[in-house]
Amino acid sequence: MSGAAIAIEGVDKVFNAGSADEVAALRGIDLAIRPGEFVSLIGPSGCGKSTLLRLIGDLLTPSRGTVTVFGKPAHQARLDQDYGMVFQHAGLFDWRRVAANIELPLELRGWSKADRAERSAQMLDLVQLPDFGRHYPRQLSGGMQQRVSIARALSFEPKLLLMDEPFGALDEMTREHMQLELLRIWRETGTTVVFVTHSISESAFLSNRVVVLSPRPGRIHSVVDVDLGDRDDDTREDPAFFAKATEVREALRAVEAGG
């Protein structure tokens, strides 16, 4: 799979192997993701979506098989700071103001103060929190915090964006707005996105491909190709979109039925 952004080959993940609380989280995962592709992972709770994402991000190591990112081992890709990550929980630093939180990865990359300030201001506009740079995370609602953490992940234009249910805490309207913003950024930067979600419509709306996982041990049940082209709010009422959402839903039903 040369030329792939991410190549996952024969990956198993077993937690606490050999002890009483052993969990076989993933088995026999093969997946190749092209550069610039937007791929969603969907599946029942506990099926290993977060685990797969963390394997790609080298926060976990596979029990078997290999994860290759931009032609190098995931470990090297992490050291090269190729990743931007958004976790299920915002994970902001309480003692840093919102702007300083966004600037953290830039700080670690040695950006100048002025550049950092400029970028964090841009990012705050992007996530529609222009007036909150000088606030502390605790002064923001959960959804606002999550938007800050998205801004933080996007701030350095990572080559690979790994997102774990980033919009889970947002209300429907903000969520739809953030989806469009994410698509815009994705188009503009050409970044590769792996996106974990629980939402069928979200996965169909955002992705080039939706990977449906079956539970324990997690396997790839099926892959739904989606090609909706340029998307805007009207796309949400488009029959082609409904058709793809239905396809994902049916795959998930098959998974739940043990198919």
Place this chain on the structure above:
Amino acid sequence: MIPGRALRTVATTLVALALLVGLWEGYKWMGGVTDDTWPGTSIELPTSTDDLTMPHAADIAGELFEEVRDGRNRLPLSVFLLKKAWFTLQEAAIGFTLGLAIGLGLAVLMLRWRVAERGLLPWINVSQTIPLIALAPIIVTWGRTRDLPDLVSISLIATYLTFFPVAVSALRGLQSPDAAHVELMRSYAAPWRTTLFKLRLPAARAYLFPALKIAATLSVVGAIVGEISIGTKTGLGRAILEYAQRYAVSPERLYASVVGAAVLGLAVFGLVALAERLVVTRTQGLTREVGS
């Protein structure tokens, strides 16, 4: 907001003081009436209430304005104690600073190497079981054979008391960040040092300050005990020792000097609490809720 809060602090302090004096005088009065037994019984009170054992609060306060000799001069006891307290404060401050540095250093060491934690933590705990009375002369003798000024030895005794709460709480604080925060730093490929300075140390502040408040008061205790066991010519410890020997003549004076020591302890406690408010509360956007 700030003046209101300061006012409230002063008010609570005054009320607490009034309560304390009330308890003291009430107990004393009761003992006077019942001839030092619990009312209606013949069970003796734990302490007798005569003027030698428990001078009147007013007499103790009044003693602070009595003149005492300081070299060639005569000054009020309160001023005299303040001058003495200044020495003690210096020793305590040096001890506190050293204890902070050593405690933090040990905590970082234990964080970095689990082996260090396993190897050091028991010794750090054991160190606190050695009675200060036994340790002080050892430190003093050690210092004198090396021609160190007594100030250094006394500070070291204060250090000995302060490093412990710092080390233990700092280690907890350094280990406090969520797995998600540590993973975030990992995803940035941040080296260990960067994670220490950008994540672990800032996160440790909230754990450290309560311990620093204890350490600050302990540093005063350490300095006073150090002065007493060294037999220095100055400091609050010296004053306490002297007045203890003349207790039979004027018990008020010893009580007054103990009050002086307590005030010094409270003062350093307050200083650290103030620093905490500046460093932790204000930098995390914590707004106090009404009534708390």
